[in-house]
Amino acid sequence: MSLKRLVLAALSVVVAALITVSLVGSYLEPQxxxxxxxxxxxxxxxxxxxxxxxxxxxxxxxxxxxxxxxxxxxxxxxxxxxxxxxxxxxxxxxxxxxxxxxxxxxxxxxxxxxxxxxxxxxxxxxxxxxxxxxxxxxxxxxxxxxxxxxxxxxxxxxxxxxxxxxxxxxxxxxxxxxxxxQAAFYRLVLIGTTPLLGSLIGIVLWIVWIYQHLRRRPQEQPLPPLTAVPWGWETLWAGMVIWFALFFAISLVLMPLVRSFIGMALPLRSAMAQTLYALLTYALMTLAGLSWLWYFLRSFGKRPSDWLRWQGGLGGALRWGVSGYLAALPLVLLSSLISQALLKNQGGGNPLLEIILQSRDYTTFALLYVMVAVMAPFFEEILFRGFFFRSVQSYLPLGMAMGLTGLLFAIAHLNLADLLPLTVLGTVLSYIYWRSQNLGAAMVLHSLWNSGSFLGLLLLSGGTEAGF
The missing domain is CATH 1.25.40 (Serine Threonine Protein Phosphatase 5, Tetratricopeptide repeat)
Incomplete structure (x- = not known):
């Protein structure tokens, strides 16, 4: 075995161990x-x-x-x-x-x-x-x-x-x-009816899509897979393992060192301080991830951006992104209920939720929103749909490639509570990317999902205040 493969194998073991520890540890935390x-x-x-x-x-x-x-x-x-x-x-x-x-x-x-x-x-x-x-x-x-x-x-x-x-x-x-x-009642109605109506529309969309698939004439060709990539499994594995290694190096080593240094003069106790810390962490992860993808893909004969599929333009991205959001609603909500029933209030959760619930000023809200509704959809869709799904659909049956991408997308969030819902959401994101042939559609769907969750939390947390 070459030195490169030995290093990759060792790095894979370390990454797998860190992921396992994070997931198991999240089970001990309340949802x-x-x-x-x-x-x-x-x-x-x-x-x-x-x-x-x-x-x-x-x-x-x-x-x-x-x-x-x-x-x-x-x-x-x-x-x-x-x-x-x-x-x-x-x-x-x-x-x-x-x-x-x-x-x-x-x-x-x-x-x-x-x-x-x-x-x-x-x-x-x-x-x-x-x-x-x-x-x-x-x-x-x-x-x-x-x-x-x-x-x-x-x-x-x-x-x-x-x-x-x-x-x-x-x-x-x-x-x-x-x-x-009175204001609380209107908030409650908005929070309760919006997902329900969206889910009903999503169910109708799935019925239409399934009907179209069943009614396809034998001579009609199904949508083709995205263009096959020229790299194999080992190259894909190296790309994802190194990205996870960068992720852990920044979140577990670099940023804690920065936090301990800043904390000597300014403890990170306020929601704004925690928001700035989270924003800096994610910005560094995004920069490191995009830089790695650029370096990784440039040796395959095209500009790195050429490997990302944008067919259909902005109009197609918006149309498929909104449709995908509605289609994802009933599936993710159902899987969330199943996850809660199985884990019984254990499994942790996204740490950003705690910061959002503690926040009370518009500046903090704005920074958090940029992170969850702009930065996260942009980078994560490039990584998981543009790179990973684009790669595995070249080697696996389409449905299996979508499911595997959804599972890896969920694992990357490192908590058991979101594992099933995010696997479902990640699978729908891959499906929308394939149907639209447009990475922008997946970004729009991802942004809409995070925006809906963010605004729902604001409505709930604002409703507990004495005046609003």
């Missing part, structure tokens, strides 16, 4: 989806307060009630998370509102014994508010406003104003609650 589900639960609690929807029984049927929120919180809290203390504060309020005062006191007493700072003080305030007789502690209003959000803040303030006998404050709060509840 980010659990936090997203709680955001939707909190939005539902807030929308439930809108009296224009009818009486309490009607609102319970439409939106859910406190008991369903308790069950959602207990499910998430069954797995330890860094947000446990805040969630337990909120769970105690749910118990108290449901008339389960002993459970509320047990929950808050645990926080008083274990927590420190604002969480400890807020738990004392809440116990005092629901005690018999009540105990009104100093700075109760300030602590409630700073430590709680949305429905939970409103509930605690309502109890406080009632005990303090402040009718003016209570009237103003009631008006504000109704305004927030």
């Amino acid at each position: 980010t989806q659990g936090q997203i589900n709680l955001l939707q639960t909190n939005l539902s609690l807030q929308a439930h307060e809108w009296q224009e929807l009818g009486d309490v029984a009607t609102r319970d049927r439409l939106i859910g009630n406190v008991q369903s929120a308790i069950e959602a919180y207990e499910q998430v809290l069954a797995t330890p998370t860094p947000q446990n203390q805040r969630l337990r504060l909120e769970l105690g309020l749910l118990y108290a509102d449901a008339g389960q005062r002993d459970r509320a006191f047990d929950t808050w007493q645990h926080l008083i014994n274990e927590a420190q700072g604002a969480t400890h003080s807020t738990a004392e305030v809440l116990m005092g508010l629901w005690a018999d007789p009540p105990q009104l502690l100093p700075d109760a209003e300030t602590l409630i406003k700073n430590a709680l959000q949305g429905w939970f803040r409103d509930r605690a303030l309502k109890r406080l104003y009632e005990l303090q006998q402040r009718p003016d404050a209570l009237t103003a709060l009631t008006t504000a609650v109704q305004n927030r509840a």
